[in-house]
Amino acid sequence: MALATRTDRRPSFARTVWDSSVGKKTVMAVSGLIMLLYLVVHMLGNLKIFFGAAEFDGYAHWLRTLGEPFLHHEWALWIVRVVLVVAVVAHAVAAYQLSRRDIKARPSKYVHKKARTSYATRTMRWGGIILALFIVWHVLDLTTGTVHPDFQAGHPYQNVIDTFSTWYGNVIYIVAVLAVGLHVRHGFWSAAQTLGAGSRTRDRALKITANALALVLTVGFVSVPVAVMTGVVS
Amino acid sequence: MKLTLRVWRQKNADADGAMSTYEVDGISPDMSFLEMLDTLNEELILKGEDPVAFDHDCREGICGACSLVINGDAHGPERTTTCQLHMRSFRDGDTIDVEPWRAAAFPVVKDLVVDRSAFDRIIQAGGYITAPTGAAPEAHATPVPKPDADFAFEHAECIGCGACVAACPNGSAMLFTSSKVNHLNVLPQGAPERETRVLDMVAQMDEEGFGGCTLAGECATACPKGIPLMSITGMNKEWLRATRKAGKR
Numbered sequence: 001m002a003l004a005t006r007t008d009r010r011p012s013f014a015r016t017v018w019d020s021s022v023g024k025k026t027v028m029a030v031s032g033l034i035m036l037l038y039l040v041v042h043m044l045g046n047l048k049i050f051f052g053a054a055e056f057d058g059y060a061h062w063l064r065t066l067g068e069p070f071l072h073h074e075w076a077l078w079i080v081r082v083v084l085v086v087a088v089v090a091h092a093v094a095a096y097q098l099s100r101r102d103i104k105a106r107p108s109k110y111v112h113k114k115a116r117t118s119y120a121t122r123t124m125r126w127g128g129i130i131l132a133l134f135i136v137w138h139v140l141d142l143t144t145g146t147v148h149p150d151f152q153a154g155h156p157y158q159n160v161i162d163t164f165s166t167w168y169g170n171v172i173y174i175v176a177v178l179a180v181g182l183h184v185r186h187g188f189w190s191a192a193q194t195l196g197a198g199s200r201t202r203d204r205a206l207k208i209t210a211n212a213l214a215l216v217l218t219v220g221f222v223s224v225p226v227a228v229m230t231g232v233v234s
Numbered sequence: 235m236k237l238t239l240r241v242w243r244q245k246n247a248d249a250d251g252a253m254s255t256y257e258v259d260g261i262s263p264d265m266s267f268l269e270m271l272d273t274l275n276e277e278l279i280l281k282g283e284d285p286v287a288f289d290h291d292c293r294e295g296i297c298g299a300c301s302l303v304i305n306g307d308a309h310g311p312e313r314t315t316t317c318q319l320h321m322r323s324f325r326d327g328d329t330i331d332v333e334p335w336r337a338a339a340f341p342v343v344k345d346l347v348v349d350r351s352a353f354d355r356i357i358q359a360g361g362y363i364t365a366p367t368g369a370a371p372e373a374h375a376t377p378v379p380k381p382d383a384d385f386a387f388e389h390a391e392c393i394g395c396g397a398c399v400a401a402c403p404n405g406s407a408m409l410f411t412s413s414k415v416n417h418l419n420v421l422p423q424g425a426p427e428r429e430t431r432v433l434d435m436v437a438q439m440d441e442e443g444f445g446g447c448t449l450a451g452e453c454a455t456a457c458p459k460g461i462p463l464m465s466i467t468g469m470n471k472e473w474l475r476a477t478r479k480a481g482k483r
Contacts, residue, residue: 010433010480021446022436022473098446105338105405105445111242111253112331114306117403117450124448190449193464196471200464 021101022194024094029191031087031094036184036213038084043220049233050223053157060156088135095128120186127179134176141169164228173225181218185210235261235321238329239274241286244342247349251342253331263322267310268293268300270321271332287345293317295458298393301400302346303333308397308456315395315458335396337405339442350396352442353410357394359438360431361414363423382420389417391459398453398461404445409453411439412469413461419472429476436473 010016017023045063048056067076115122137147142159145151152158163169188210192198198206227233236259244251258274265273268290275285291299295318304310310319324330332346340348378386391413398409415432418424424431447466454463 013477013480016433016477016480019440020436020473021440022470023477025446025470026474102404102406102445102448105443106336106403107338108336110303110306110333110336111240112303112306112333116452116455121448121450186449193449193467194447194470196467196474198464198467200462203464 021098024098025194027090027094028098029194031091032187032191034083034087035091036188038080039180039184039217040213043217046224047220049157049160050227056157056160057155061154088132092128092132095125099125118186120182123179123182124186127183130179131176131183134172134179137172138176160224161228161234164225170225170229174222177218177221180221181214184217185214188213235263235324235326237261237270237324237327240329240331241346242333243286243345244334246344247341251345253333261321263320265321266293267302267304267316267319267321287343287347289347290317296393298395301335301348301395301397303331303335303400305331308335308400309395309458313458313460315393318458335400337396337399337402337444339405339407339444340396340399348396350394352444353394353396353407355442356407356411356435356438357414360427360433360435361418362427363418363421364426365423376422378421386417386420389413389461389465392417392457392461393459395458397456397458399444401452401456402445403450403452404448406447406453407439407442407444408447408466408469409457409461409463411435412465415469415472416465428472429479432469432472432476433480436469 011019017026045059048059063077064074071079140146141148141163142156145153145159148159148163150162164173189198189206192202192206224233236257239256239258240253241256242251243254256274256278258270258277261270261273268288271286271288278285289299289301291297293300295315298315300309300316302309302316304316304319309316311323312319334340334342334346335348335350337348339352340350343349389412392410394410396407396410399405399407402408415435418431419428449463449466451463454461454465
C-alpha cells in the first residue's frame with residue numbers, strides 16, 4: 001500500500017486570506033486603493049462644473065456612452081458601479097470584523113490614558129461610518145434623485161446647484177469630504193504597509209503622497225459646494 | 235524622594251482589581267524603578283500586608299521579564315525596560331500610576347503580573363529553524379551577506395517583553411511576531427521554513443486573540459529594543475509571498 005506523501009493540505013488562497021487578520025487587511029488595502037483611484041477620477045470630473053452647464057452635462061452624458069460601440073449604452077458605467085459596490089462591501093465587512101477583533105483584544109482600558117496616535121489614525125473607524133452613510137445619501141441625492149426635490153434626470157449641473165443651495169446639503173457634503181481627506185491620509189500609507197510596499201527609504205515619499213492625495217481630494221471636492229455658495233457657479 | 239504610587243492590585247485572575255494608593259519615602263534617584271517597588275514591598279511586608287507582585291528577572295534589560303505600564307507608557311517614560319528605568323526620570327513628590335500590560339491575550343495572574351505564554355505558543359508555531367544536532371557546524375560554511383546579518387540582528391534584539399502589545403490600542407502582537415519572522419526569514423538557516431513560519435506564526439497570533447494592526451505605530455514607540463514599525467511591513471510582505479506560493483502547491 002502506498003502511503004500518502006502529502007499530509008498537510010493547506011486551505012485555499014481565498015480562505016487563507018479572509019481568515020487571517022493580515023489577509024483581511026490586504027482585502028481592505030486593495031479595495032481601498034480601488035476606491036481611492038475612483039475618487040481621484042471622480043474629483044477631476046467634478047471640476048468640469050467650473051466650465052459651464054453644457055460641458056458638465058455633456059461629460060455626464062459621455063460617461064453613459066463610454067465604451068460604445070464595443071460596450072452597450074451605460075455598460076461601462078455599470079461595470080464601474082459593480083466594481084465599486086464590491087469594493088465598498090469588502091472594505092466595510094473586513095473593517096467591521098477586524099474592528100470587532102481589535103476591541104475584543106483590549107477589553108480593559110488603562111486607568112492612566114494617553115492619546116498619542118494622530119487624529120487621522122484615531123478617526124478611521126468613525127470616519128469610515130460617516131463615509132458609508134454619506135455614500136448612501138449621495139447616491140440617493142444625485143444619482144437616483146430619491147431624496148432630491150425637483151430632481152431632473154440628465155441635468156446634473158442643475159441638480160448639483162440645487163443640492164448645494166441648501167444648508168444641509170453643504171454641511172453633509174463638506175463633513176464627508178473632510179472625512180475622506182483624513183481617511184485617505186492614514187489609509188493610503190497604511191495600505192502600502194499592508195501590501196508590503198513600504199520601506200525605510202520609501203517611507204517619506206509614501207507619507208508625502210498620502211498627504212498630497214488627501215489634500216488634493218479635499219480641496220478638489222470642497223471647491224464645488226464653495227463655488228455654488230459663493231456664486232462662482234450658478 | 236517622596237512619591238505617591240497608585241498601583242493596580244488584583245488578588246488573582248478571577249478577582250476584580252483596583253488601583254491602590256501608597257506613599258513611599260527615602261527613594262534615591264539612582265534606584266531603578268524595580269528597586270523602588272522592592273522598597274515599597276519591604277514596607278508592606280513589615281506592615282503585614284501582601285506585597286505587590288511584579289515580574290522581573292535579569293534586571294539588566296536583556297531578559298524581557300519585567301513589564302509595567304507606568305503613567306500610561308509601557309516600561310515608563312524612557313525608551314528602555316522598567317528594570318533600566320531609574321527614579322531620576324521622576325520628580326520628588328510625583329504621583330506615579332503603575333498598571334499591568336492590558337490585553338485579552340495577556341490575562342492578569344496577580345497584581346502587575348500577566349501571563350505571556352501566548353508569545354511562547356507563537357514561537358512554537360514557527361520561531362525556530364531546523365538544524366541537525368551534534369557537533370557545531372563550521373561557522374563560515376554558510377555565508378550571510380552583511381546587510382542581511384544586520385537586518386536579522388536588528389530584529390533578533392526583540393526580548394519578547396510584550397510592551398508592543400501593551401502599547402497597541404488593539405492589543406496586537408504584530409511587532410513581536412514580525413520581529414521573529416524577519417529575524418529568521420532573512421537568514422539562510424531559516425530558509426527551509428520561510429513560508430510555513432510566517433503563515434503558522436500569524437495564524438497562531440490570531441488564534442491567541444491578539445488584535446490586528448491599524449498602523450497606529452505605538453508599538454514601535456514603546457519597544458525598548460527599537461524594533462522599527464517597518465518590521466510589520468516586512469512581515470506583511472513575507473505573508474503575502476508565502477500565501478501566493480502555498481496556493482500553487
